[in-house]
Amino acid sequence: MSNPSETLIRIIDLHKSYYDGESELPVLQGIDLEIKTSELLAVVGASGVGKSTLLHIMGTLDRPTAGQVIYGEQDVFTLQDTELARFRNKEVGFVFQFHHLLPEFNALENVAMAALITTPSNKTIYEEAASLLEYVGLAERLSHYPSQLSGGERQRVAIARALINKPKVVLADEPTGNLDRRNSEAVHELLWDFNAKSGQTFVIVTHNSELAEQVDRVVQLVDGKVVL
Amino acid sequence: MKFEWFVASRYLRSRRKQSFISIISIISIGGVALGVATIILVIAVLDGVEHGLKDRFLSNEAHVALSIFDHSFFKGYQERIERIEAIENVVAASPVIFAQIGVFREHSNTIQDAIYIKGIDTAQEDEVTGFSTFVIGSTDFQNSELIEQAALINEGETITGGIILGGRLATRLGVMKGDVLRLLIKLVESPIDSSMLLPDLANFVVIGFYESEMEAYDNNFGFIHIDTAQKLYNQQNRVNFIFVRLTDAELAPQLATKIEAAADFTVLEGMPNARTWMEAQAALFSALQLEKIATVIIEALIILVASFNIASTLIMTVMEKTKDVGTLRTLGSSRGNIMRIFMIQGSVIGTLGTMIGTALGLSLCWLLRTNTQRPSYWYIIALVVPIVLQFLIASQHAMRNRGGWKFAVGVLWLIGIGFALYCAVRPISLVDLGLSQIYQMHQLPIKINWVFVIFINLLSFAICWLATLYPAWQAANLKPVEALQHE
Ligand SMILES: Nc1ncnc2c1ncn2[C@@H]1O[C@H](COP(=O)(O)OP(=O)(O)OP(=O)(O)O)[C@@H](O)[C@H]1O
Ligand SMILES: [Mg+2]
Numbered sequence: 213m214s215n216p217s218e219t220l221i222r223i224i225d226l227h228k229s230y231y232d233g234e235s236e237l238p239v240l241q242g243i244d245l246e247i248k249t250s251e252l253l254a255v256v257g258a259s260g261v262g263k264s265t266l267l268h269i270m271g272t273l274d275r276p277t278a279g280q281v282i283y284g285e286q287d288v289f290t291l292q293d294t295e296l297a298r299f300r301n302k303e304v305g306f307v308f309q310f311h312h313l314l315p316e317f318n319a320l321e322n323v324a325m326a327a328l329i330t331t332p333s334n335k336t337i338y339e340e341a342a343s344l345l346e347y348v349g350l351a352e353r354l355s356h357y358p359s360q361l362s363g364g365e366r367q368r369v370a371i372a373r374a375l376i377n378k379p380k381v382v383l384a385d386e387p388t389g390n391l392d393r394r395n396s397e398a399v400h401e402l403l404w405d406f407n408a409k410s411g412q413t414f415v416i417v418t419h420n421s422e423l424a425e426q427v428d429r430v431v432q433l434v435d436g437k438v439v440l
Numbered sequence: 441m442k443f444e445w446f447v448a449s450r451y452l453r454s455r456r457k458q459s460f461i462s463i464i465s466i467i468s469i470g471g472v473a474l475g476v477a478t479i480i481l482v483i484a485v486l487d488g489v490e491h492g493l494k495d496r497f498l499s500n501e502a503h504v505a506l507s508i509f510d511h512s513f514f515k516g517y518q519e520r521i522e523r524i525e526a527i528e529n530v531v532a533a534s535p536v537i538f539a540q541i542g543v544f545r546e547h548s549n550t551i552q553d554a555i556y557i558k559g560i561d562t563a564q565e566d567e568v569t570g571f572s573t574f575v576i577g578s579t580d581f582q583n584s585e586l587i588e589q590a591a592l593i594n595e596g597e598t599i600t601g602g603i604i605l606g607g608r609l610a611t612r613l614g615v616m617k618g619d620v621l622r623l624l625i626k627l628v629e630s631p632i633d634s635s636m637l638l639p640d641l642a643n644f645v646v647i648g649f650y651e652s653e654m655e656a657y658d659n660n661f662g663f664i665h666i667d668t669a670q671k672l673y674n675q676q677n678r679v680n681f682i683f684v685r686l687t688d689a690e691l692a693p694q695l696a697t698k699i700e701a702a703a704d705f706t707v708l709e710g711m712p713n714a715r716t717w718m719e720a721q722a723a724l725f726s727a728l729q730l731e732k733i734a735t736v737i738i739e740a741l742i743i744l745v746a747s748f749n750i751a752s753t754l755i756m757t758v759m760e761k762t763k764d765v766g767t768l769r770t771l772g773s774s775r776g777n778i779m780r781i782f783m784i785q786g787s788v789i790g791t792l793g794t795m796i797g798t799a800l801g802l803s804l805c806w807l808l809r810t811n812t813q814r815p816s817y818w819y820i821i822a823l824v825v826p827i828v829l830q831f832l833i834a835s836q837h838a839m840r841n842r843g844g845w846k847f848a849v850g851v852l853w854l855i856g857i858g859f860a861l862y863c864a865v866r867p868i869s870l871v872d873l874g875l876s877q878i879y880q881m882h883q884l885p886i887k888i889n890w891v892f893v894i895f896i897n898l899l900s901f902a903i904c905w906l907a908t909l910y911p912a913w914q915a916a917n918l919k920p921v922e923a924l925q926h927e
Binding site: 268271273274293294297298299300301302304306308312313314315316317325326328329330332333373377 | 442443446450451453763764766767768769770771772773774775776777919920921924
């Protein structure tokens with residue numbers, strides 16, 4: 213386990229603008245942020261301020277207009293597509309507001325998917341996936357397809373999926389934004405559990421003030437910048 | 441590739457997990473299969489017709505006809521024949537006097553008809569054109585009984601020799617075996633009045649009929665002995681043609697120049713001209729060739745259309761799966777992974793389609809050329825079974841959700857359709873269609889050209905593979921974030 217006080221992610225002067233023809237829409241305007249290993253971080257801010265955009269760039273799904281994202285010593289945007297994909301596969305887990313499960317695959321396969329990308333299918337992967345599903349309380353639902361699961365169950369599968377490759381960081385974009393109160397709490401419990409159990413770093417974008425109170429640190433975005 | 445196969449194979453199936461393969465995949469596969477099957481079948485028929493016609497045509501035709509350009513007579517032909525027969529791949533050569541001649545109608549003192557006369561040496565001609573096999577009656581030009589009888593009947597007239605007439609020509613002229621035919625050799629000045637021309641006639645006794653079923657011969661030709669012809673034209677020890685047979689008719693163009701060289705005509709004799717059977721029948725066979733090229737182009741277009749089908753299927757899948765592509769990218773699939781997933785899908789469709797098409801095309805070829813007793817009508821029952829089961833499955837919820845049932849019915853469908861094809865597809869009789877006279881064949885001929893079958897397979901694979909490139913590339917280049925947010 214890595215040193216809890218160690219910096220895992222460093223974001224330096226990050227800019228992101230969207231362009232529509234000639235006109236520029238600046239969204240992120242110089243984000244500086246350090247995230248420590250095992251930290252449980254919440255990102256809050258008004259709708260449209262650029263929380264999702266920041267999370268996507270942190271997760272290397274999108275490239276910034278300017279600035280750097282450094283994991284350990286690695287400036288990730290110097291990597292080629294294949295290396296970046298490999299990096300994302302190994303080091304980053306995603307949970308979205310909408311579950312984004314693959315409808316053609318059952319719960320077990322959905323959870324195993326990220327591992328199967330790089331490793332030929334084997335029993336260990338499926339055992340690992342099954343134990344994760346068991347942990348999120350879906351031991352009875354392994355062979356169910358997403359369409360056969362409830363909203364809360366789907367989101368729990370999505371959390372299990374984000375963790376299969378034991379990533380250093382899990383990026384969650386309003387993971388409970390689509391759930392009722394009871395389901396939201398169950399999901400939150402799970403996130404805290406994993407954070408405590410495995411020491412993984414969690415960055416959670418949320419509008420939920422209750423949740424924001426339970427984290428290590430809250431980062432607020434205003435006008436494309438971080439205010440503390 | 442394991443991962444890509446894992447995802448691609450799932451995408452080939454339908455949403456409902458019970459189905460082995462989705463309807464849209466089946467349609468795409470069917471499109472390719474149909475294209476490949478028809479191209480194999482149509483080309484086999486065209487090849488069959490061409491081959492059949494060539495066979496028929498070459499059965500009594502020399503492969504090369506050597507002459508001097510103006511068809512003038514030359515001597516020393518036996519030596520020339522020996523030299524020609526020494527050429528590799530030459531089977532035999534035979535001396536021929538070939539001319540047009542008038543048939544004289546006695547009572548009206550006019551020329552009834554113009555026919556071709558071929559003066560031949562029976563033994564040598566048999567080697568080249570199989571002459572005797574087509575003759576009904578005697579081939580003994582000099583000593584046939586019929587000649588003696590005719591000489592007795594037509595007392596006082598000199599009989600020059602026997603003649604074998606094309607069967608249909610004989611009918612046209614209204615002559616029968618043993619009849620005397622008067623041929624007009626040339627016109628001579630009358631000994632009494634030099635301004636008057638008299639016909640110099642030769643009398644021939646019809647000793648047999650030539651029945652090759654080749655219109656050009658049966659309707660226009662008469663055969664006489666070469667010695668007789670030489671006397672008739674006053675060309676002792678000379679002929680004007682040498683006919684040549686080769687081990688393989690297709691070698692004719694290559695060997696023509698060698699044959700011309702072997703003939704070794706002097707400058708005084710004239711320029712040699714070795715005419716191949718292809719040149720003689722250029723119109724017919726180049727038409728067949730053109731037809732084949734046109735067919736290949738049209739059929740290749742069918743495969744192209746089928747490949748568009750694959751491309752559009754894939755583009756639709758890519759659009760439908762855009763969000764999932766985004767998800768796969770967040771899970772750490774590279775562009776290459778995504779590209780391969782969709783290329784595998786397209787390639788499986790292309791490969792299955794090509795294989796099924798080839799199997800279907802070859803089976804149809806086999807059914808069309810195999811004359812066996814096949815059950816009629818009973819095949820309906822073979823189709824009734826899967827139809828009934830299909831209805832049952834559609835109506836019984838319990839059965840619908842059982843993959844095993846669907847698979848079993850799928851197999852029964854295959855058996856039913858296969859059996860129905862076996863019963864229904866039979867050799868096509870050209871006699872029934874009234875075409876046997878024109879094509880000189882009893883049933884629609886089928887000839888499978890394996891090199892072409894392999895070529896079409898490769899072509900189909902290549903076209904289908906190319907069709908996957910763009911959609912797969914499109915999927916690979918979806919921006920992860922945009923793909924994720926795709927509705
Ligand atoms: N692909 C895009 N093209 C153009 N503009 C975009 C694009 N994606 C996002 N934006 C704009 O960037 C801004 C930030 O969007 P983002 O989704 O990051 O906001 P957010 O903070 O996550 O909001 P919410 O809390 O509502 O999810 C918005 O104004 C949005 O309109
Ligand atoms: Mg957002």
